[in-house]
Amino acid sequence: YFSVEKHDDCFCQLSGKIDECTCNIDTVDHFNNVKVYPRLKSLLLKDFFRFYKVNLKRPCPFWSDDSKCAMRYCHVEPCLAHEIPEGLKGATKDNNSQKTHLQTSPADKYARDQNEGCTSQHNTLDYLNKTLSEKAQKDIQLWNAHDDAQDNFCEIDENDEEAEYVDLLLNPERFTGYAGASAHRIWKTIYLENCFRPKRSFNFNPYIQSAKLNELCLEERVFYRAISGLHASINTHLCSNYLLSESNGLSLANPKGKWGPNLEEFQKRFSPDTTNGEGPNWLRNLYFVYLLELRALAKAAPYLESEEYYTGNDPNDWDTQMAMKDLLNVIKSFSDHFDESTMFRNTEQAEKLKYEFKQHFRNITKIMDCVGCDKCRLWGKLQIQGLGTALKILFSGKLDNVANNIKLDSHNKKEFQLSRNEIVSLVNAFGRLSNSVYKIDDFRQILR
Numbered sequence: 358y359f360s361v362e363k364h365d366d367c368f369c370q371l372s373g374k375i376d377e378c379t380c381n382i383d384t385v386d387h388f389n390n391v392k393v394y395p396r397l398k399s400l401l402l403k404d405f406f407r408f409y410k411v412n413l414k415r416p417c418p419f420w421s422d423d424s425k426c427a428m429r430y431c432h433v434e435p436c437l438a439h440e441i442p443e444g445l446k447g448a449t450k451d452n453n454s455q456k457t458h459l460q461t462s463p464a465d466k467y468a469r470d471q472n473e474g475c476t477s478q479h480n481t482l483d484y485l486n487k488t489l490s491e492k493a494q495k496d497i498q499l500w501n502a503h504d505d506a507q508d509n510f511c512e513i514d515e516n517d518e519e520a521e522y523v524d525l526l527l528n529p530e531r532f533t534g535y536a537g538a539s540a541h542r543i544w545k546t547i548y549l550e551n552c553f554r555p556k557r558s559f560n561f562n563p564y565i566q567s568a569k570l571n572e573l574c575l576e577e578r579v580f581y582r583a584i585s586g587l588h589a590s591i592n593t594h595l596c597s598n599y600l601l602s603e604s605n606g607l608s609l610a611n612p613k614g615k616w617g618p619n620l621e622e623f624q625k626r627f628s629p630d631t632t633n634g635e636g637p638n639w640l641r642n643l644y645f646v647y648l649l650e651l652r653a654l655a656k657a658a659p660y661l662e663s664e665e666y667y668t669g670n671d672p673n674d675w676d677t678q679m680a681m682k683d684l685l686n687v688i689k690s691f692s693d694h695f696d697e698s699t700m701f702r703n704t705e706q707a708e709k710l711k712y713e714f715k716q717h718f719r720n721i722t723k724i725m726d727c728v729g730c731d732k733c734r735l736w737g738k739l740q741i742q743g744l745g746t747a748l749k750i751l752f753s754g755k756l757d758n759v760a761n762n763i764k765l766d767s768h769n770k771k772e773f774q775l776s777r778n779e780i781v782s783l784v785n786a787f788g789r790l791s792n793s794v795y796k797i798d799d800f801r802q803i804l805r
């Protein structure tokens with residue numbers, strides 16, 4: 358079952374097919390490292406993707422927050438008001454254009470034309486009162502929000518009073534020193550309580566052995582692999598952006614520190630010798646979740662191509678729009694996408710399973726509020742929201758019939774919506790996975 362080639366000198370020289378998918382590891386390596394990674398790297402510097410709104414102060418709903426990471430590197434600096442682009446602060450172009458759109462929508466125009474051509478008698482007999490009381494309008498807004506929330510895999514906190522904008526470029530994901538019981542409790546809770554488990558698993562080890570995965574059904578395996586892939590990605594980042602200058606990682610002697618790849622740490626975390634043979638499988642799960650999010654971006658491409666990426670700075674926004682279109686064209690050109698249509702097929706079970714899948718995932722979003730290191734919490738929340746957005750795109754069913762080359766009309770846009778934060782988290786989360794795939798290749802080069 359192990360996918361490491363015997364004669365390869367590096368455990369991370371993975372090969373063969375990615376589990377649950379039809380494409381090979383090296384296909385993804387090449388596609389990502391040459392085409393996707395450089396594009397994402399510059400795209401994620403744009404203001405639209407740089408500012409993420411998040412509530413880092415939500416209390417942990419499951420246990421009292423036992424350990425706060427005291428290291429400087431755990432700290433997150435929220436943005437000051439003047440640092441946030443005007444367009445993100447309140448009156449967005451979207452709001453404005455929606456207003457004008459509503460005033461001149463074809464339906465309104467039709468009604469107006471009809472009325473203008475009517476006699477006064479017709480006016481009274483045919484009159485359809487289209488005005489809505491303020492209360493009804495509010496109710497409709499609530500219903501729409503409710504319907505939309507049904508598609509969501511995440512607990513959204515961007516509207517919380519305590520939510521603040523964070524500049525992601527000033528708070529890079531890297532080694533923080535967050536470890537030990539608190540970190541283990543989070544991962545353990547995620548795996549133990551929220552991942553579906555093999556029915557005959559009587560042991561209390563929360564971590565599923567890869568060899569037992571075949572006892573799970575496809576949907577459950579996908580869920581597990583996505584979480585494990587994200588876990589592998591986070592741990593790859595802390596190895597590739599490790600604090601090198603201070604041996605104990607806690608000294609305040611060097612305020613900036615020297616950061617870079619730590620091969621030993623990477624080997625310890627992923628080599629078969631130190632992980633009971635599991636490390637390479639965790640890395641393969643990283644490729645799996647990469648393909649899952651890649652497919653979500655391809656599926657949502659018609660939606661994302663019609664976005665304005667508004668921040669209030671027209672030339673920059675136009676650049677962002679063009680860069681996003683370019684990236685989406687590359688993503689659409691990938692020939693071997695993950696096929697989500699094989700999931701939730703068995704009609705009797707499907708709805709129940711989908712519901713459970715969603716509930717499990719929502720729980721994980723709540724567990725993120727228990728992460729005891731602000732920076733880890735920030736990136737954990739962002740990556741989980743990004744993954745949740747990918748799942749919403751893949752499984753809400755609302756984009757299933759939208760062909761790749763069709764521009765979304767306003768009807769489709771009303772049917773399916775992504776908030777700014779969902780788009781920011783999805784693209785940044787995918788950026789993190791892309792970065793991990795790239796960094797693993799760096800480690801391979803060092804080991805060669």
Ligand SMILES: Cc1cc2nc3c(=O)[nH]c(=O)nc-3n(C[C@H](O)[C@H](O)[C@H](O)COP(=O)(O)OP(=O)(O)OC[C@H]3O[C@@H](n4cnc5c(N)ncnc54)[C@H](O)[C@@H]3O)c2cc1C
Nearest residue numbers: 531532533534535536540543564585588589595639733737
């Ligand atoms: C949400 C979150 C975000 C974090 N962000 C950061 C960060 O930005 N920077 C930082 O330095 N630290 C971060 N951490 C901490 C980091 O992930 C580790 O928990 C920590 O470094 C301790 O590592 P460990 O070797 O003890 O094993 P852990 O990574 O804590 O893993 C615990 C156990 O899970 C199993 N396991 C490990 N990897 C996988 C996998 N991929 N798939 C399945 N099972 C696996 C193993 O049995 C392992 O013993 C974060 C933790 C969490 C929960």
